[in-house]
Amino acid sequence: MFALPKVENKRMIAVHGWSGIVLGLILYVVILTGMLAVFAEEIGDWSSGKVDHSSALSNPVDSIVTDLAAQTSDEYKDEVGLSTTSAGNLSVFFHGHFTEDGGSITERGVRYEVDGEGEIVKQIEGSPQEVFGEDATRALEDLFVDLHIRLHIPSPWGEIVTGILGLAMMVAAVTGILIHRHLFRDIFTIRRKTNEIVAERDRHSVAGTWSLPFTFILAFTGSFFSFTIAFGLPAMAMVAFQGDQEAMIEAVVGAPPEASDTKATGANLDSILQASREVAGSEPLFMNIIHYGSDVAQVNVGHAVEDGDFFRRTFGFDGATGEFTGEKPLVGSEPSAGANLVGIIGALHFGNFAGILSRAIWFGLGFASCYVTLTGIRMWLRRRREEQTQLRWLEKLTTTIAWGTPLSIAVGGVAFFLTLPLGLTVEWTMYGFLIGAGVILAFVPLLTEQRLADVLRAALALCLIGLPALRLAFGGPGWPDAFAAGDAMLIAIDIAVVVSALVIAYPLYGSRRFSIPHNKAVVAGPAE
Amino acid sequence: MIVLVTIAVSLSAIAFLGWVDPKRRRVDSADLSGQSIPKRVAIVVSCLPGVVLVALGEWPEFFLWTGSVSVAGWAFVVWLNAIEQSSQREN
């Protein structure tokens, strides 16, 4: 398609190859976990055994909030946030804004969790980080989501690393187009009759070409998020607002109405929820009340993403009268091009804009990107196999990471289910992941590359088969419970996990080289 | 719903293009045929739904279309080459 001059073409090939070989393996970890993260919420619900997905805001909340307000200290009653916890309870967070000695503004308050019967099941006081904290039932989801966002490297360094990986992925996509002379003529051909290097090259470039537009989009949007979290937002605020934090917060979340000392009963929250339901045509997910209990109170109600929309919508109401005041933009107080753009970037990165369909497609795109990354690395190494025998360790490392990453996460999953009844999942899911990785690495020097690949495959298949079994054995809901609650996703994930295990194990079946002593597979994957 | 139709249209055109692709068939020692009129039509038909979705301003649908055509197109090519390889092995 492009005919770069020879010198430039050679330089582009070098950049394409080196960006892949230096960063490709870590990039693979980020893409693989990103692929899982597309279904993070579903996997989280599946692992924690949540079958009831109804929003706690579907039930009356007004009297609950009034009762809770009566027992809450006045300094925390500036703002109230309502949402649903992973256990399906109503979370009510009363909090105030406090200016610290250094001039920075912090939030502090008290959070209540109220069950379906209206009983307070939990009450914690502190900063938002403290009161929301780490959720033990979501530890498996957190394991791979955190790997995807920052590779478990502390902020902001982890985000800087993943941001750089995003840039490398962009470079690989752009140089990949530039060096491919017959971009469209080759998209149907995988030559197998010729040698293995050519076949590998075809597999790489066919998958790469088909997924090209999305490789670029996912890489670009990913590095946008990484850099924005890591240093982008503070740096921009520093320049645009010359360090005035209060001015920036006001611009981002919209200037709050002036606080007022005049008390007011306020409109009934259930009527506001009902009004919002009518405007949005869907169930509310969260509610936020600014200047609670005063005559200038404002209520914002957020809804899930609807089909045909790119992002979730938030509607504003007058807290005193209950009157609808208009739709709120995603960022800022007025709708703007920038806010829309950021919303679209989010939708394009997460693939969450058309329910299961868009997410299934994004999962497939993630799988294609994993495949392109691995075949690219293998191809680069195969070509140099003859003249550079010292690179054999890198081939083995590629195999180790390719199978070892999903295996370690699966071992983390095993540890999660084993410790779920004890409430120790936050630590043990991570320990499981690390133990899995450690055991795999200990096996690397003992086996040939091919044998290693077989052992890791077998162990991964065993672990995956074990996950639904452990889920059930340790008190997770069975299929009848899921049917009763109308939750098809739990069943779908059980099936998907078992089917993946079978697909992964299938090439080993009847293979001559497959003669692993049984105990080794068990050591590598303590699922059984 | 419209998005499923656009995806089906594009994938049918891609399936046709893949099936008659000269380069792929040459690899399998079949005849070499040049750019035929049905092929040009198929190329236009495969891209048309995307253009229509953009023209209608249906952006979420457009990205659904692009994403599914990317993934399904790739899966189709892998499958096409795999069945041909296995049929050769049998011969």
Next chain:
Amino acid sequence: MATGADGETHRGAIVARWLIAGPLVLVTTLVTWVVMPLWVPKGPSGLDNILLSLVALPLIWAVLFHYALLERLQWRSALILFALLVSHGVALYFNFTGAV
């Protein structure tokens, strides 16, 4: 004359290419980007300058990086990058010292 793995002919030219595409592009990107909110229109929400700049960061780097790799005349890429760096550096200096 042996051609290097990346298509460059002199060792010196290879090093220069990587210094330009590596550190120089990085520093130029960061300085150009940090100045962006000062000239990008704020829009009705007063935030467009920040949001659009944030989105632009990976794109600025990608454009400058590929340009530096593909530009035949190395002195020209160096000159253009330096011009961008110095002009934006000056703007940044005045923003913080409040001289303008």
